[in-house]
Amino acid sequence: MIGQREALRMFGCEVFDPDGHRIGIVGQLFIEDETEQPAWVTVQTGLFGTNESFVPLEGAAFDGDTLTVAVGKDAVRLAPRVCLDQGDLPPAQERALYLHYGMSYGVAPDGSAEEYVEAVRLRLRRWVAAT
Numbered sequence: 001m002i003g004q005r006e007a008l009r010m011f012g013c014e015v016f017d018p019d020g021h022r023i024g025i026v027g028q029l030f031i032e033d034e035t036e037q038p039a040w041v042t043v044q045t046g047l048f049g050t051n052e053s054f055v056p057l058e059g060a061a062f063d064g065d066t067l068t069v070a071v072g073k074d075a076v077r078l079a080p081r082v083c084l085d086q087g088d089l090p091p092a093q094e095r096a097l098y099l100h101y102g103m104s105y106g107v108a109p110d111g112s113a114e115e116y117v118e119a120v121r122l123r124l125r126r127w128v129a130a131t
Helices: 004-008 073-077 091-100
Strands: 014-016 022-032 038-045 051-056 066-068 124-127
Touching (some): 004 038, 022 051, 022 073, 038 073, 051 073
Parallel strands (some): 014 066
Antiparallel strands (some): 014 022, 022 124, 038 051
16 A cells, blocks of 8 residues: 555655556556545646546555556557646545446445445545645
8 A cells, every 4th residue: 555655755756567567657546535645637638748547556556656557558548638726636536437447436336336325435536745
């Protein structure tokens, strides 16, 4: 698990997938609202880093210089695009990201995987480091 202290050093570092393919550069950090632990980063991708994609930190490893995430480059490239103008991540977009990466999101009532109880979902907040 990547802690807050490590997360401070991630900004601007290179991000690689499990196969060693470069994905991009860490742009922003999002934390779980309840635990305040780092949960997601945005990765600047595309020509000149003009695109920004969300990538989960679950299963990621940070060695001080590079971040290796547990998802493939293609999954990041195909991730839902999210507008970050509002600061924190809107609930509908948060849900879409969790589902895209095959991560559990909320609780499925009566065994149905299509309906989720939002009351127990994780809420993500943008983390701005004070310098």
